[in-house]
Amino acid sequence: MLSIICVMFAGMGIGFLFRKIEWLQKTEKTISYTIFAMLFILGISVGSNPLIIQNIGQFGWQAAILAVSSLFGSILAAWAVYNLFFKKGGKR
Amino acid sequence: MKNSIIVFLFFCVGCLLGFSGEIKLDAHHISLYILYALMLQVGISIGSNKNLKQIVRQIRLKMLVIPLATIIGTLLFSALASLLLSRWSVFECMAVGSGFAYYSLSSILITQFKEPSIGLQLATELGTIALLSNIIREMMALLGSPLIEKYFGKLAPISAAGVNSMDVVLPAITRYSGKEMIPVAILHGILIDFSVPLFVSFFCSL
Numbered sequence: 390m391l392s393i394i395c396v397m398f399a400g401m402g403i404g405f406l407f408r409k410i411e412w413l414q415k416t417e418k419t420i421s422y423t424i425f426a427m428l429f430i431l432g433i434s435v436g437s438n439p440l441i442i443q444n445i446g447q448f449g450w451q452a453a454i455l456a457v458s459s460l461f462g463s464i465l466a467a468w469a470v471y472n473l474f475f476k477k478g479g480k481r
Numbered sequence: 482m483k484n485s486i487i488v489f490l491f492f493c494v495g496c497l498l499g500f501s502g503e504i505k506l507d508a509h510h511i512s513l514y515i516l517y518a519l520m521l522q523v524g525i526s527i528g529s530n531k532n533l534k535q536i537v538r539q540i541r542l543k544m545l546v547i548p549l550a551t552i553i554g555t556l557l558f559s560a561l562a563s564l565l566l567s568r569w570s571v572f573e574c575m576a577v578g579s580g581f582a583y584y585s586l587s588s589i590l591i592t593q594f595k596e597p598s599i600g601l602q603l604a605t606e607l608g609t610i611a612l613l614s615n616i617i618r619e620m621m622a623l624l625g626s627p628l629i630e631k632y633f634g635k636l637a638p639i640s641a642a643g644v645n646s647m648d649v650v651l652p653a654i655t656r657y658s659g660k661e662m663i664p665v666a667i668l669h670g671i672l673i674d675f676s677v678p679l680f681v682s683f684f685c686s687l
Contacts, residue, residue, distance in 0.1 A: 394671060426491075428492040
C-alpha cells in the first residue's frame, strides 16, 4: 500500500526534475495503455477463477446490487457536498 | 468515451482468455507491477505538470469533506441494499461496501474476518461477492466518469471511484472534472485507502 504511494511520489520527483524534457509530458497516452493492460490482467484473473465463473449467476446480481447502490450513494453524497461547499463562493 | 469502450473490451478479452485456460500466469503479481508502472507515470505526469504550483496552492482543509461524503454515502446505501439482499445482514453488506472499489484487499479481508463467525463456505461466498461488487464499482466509475460528472458535478467521479481516484480512474477524473481536481482526487484516494481495512474489519466484527 505505502509502497504504491511512494512510487507515485518518486514519479512526481522525476517528473519535476525532468519537466523540461518534452517526451516526459506525453504520459497521457502511455497511462491509457497501462490501464488497458491492467484491466486485461484483471479480466484474466476473473475469467480463470472457477469460483467466480461457476457462481456468476448466483453471486453476480447480489454483487451488482451492492455495487450500484454503493456507487449511487457516494455520487449523491458528492453531489450534495459539491453544492454545499464548493459551488458558490468557495474556490476562487 | 472511446477510451472507456477500449478498456471494457480489454477486460472482456482478458475474461475470455482466462476462462479458456490458454493463459497461465500469476495475475496478482503482474497486476501489482503494472500498478507500480501506472503510479510512476501518474507521478511523472503530476510532477512535470506546468501548473503544479497552482495545483498545490489549491489544497484546502475542506477537501477532507469529500472522502467523508464518499464513506457516508457508500455505507448508507450499502445498508439500504441489505433490504434487497435477505441472505446477508446489514453489517455484512456494509463490509462489502467498505471495499470502496478496492476489490483485491476487501475480498481477502472479508473472507478471513468472516470465517470464524459464519464458516468457510459463507465467508468465501461473501468474499467473492465483495470481489465482484468492487470490480463492478471500479468498472462503472471508470467507464461512467463522463456521465457521472455531467449529472452530479465535478466531485462525483472522485467519490464514485473510491480508492481508485488516485490511480486507475485518475486520468478519467483529470479529463472530465479538470486538472484542478488532481490534488483532491489523490488525497481522497489515499485517505479512503487507509479506511478500507479499518471499516471492513469493523463491520465484519459486528
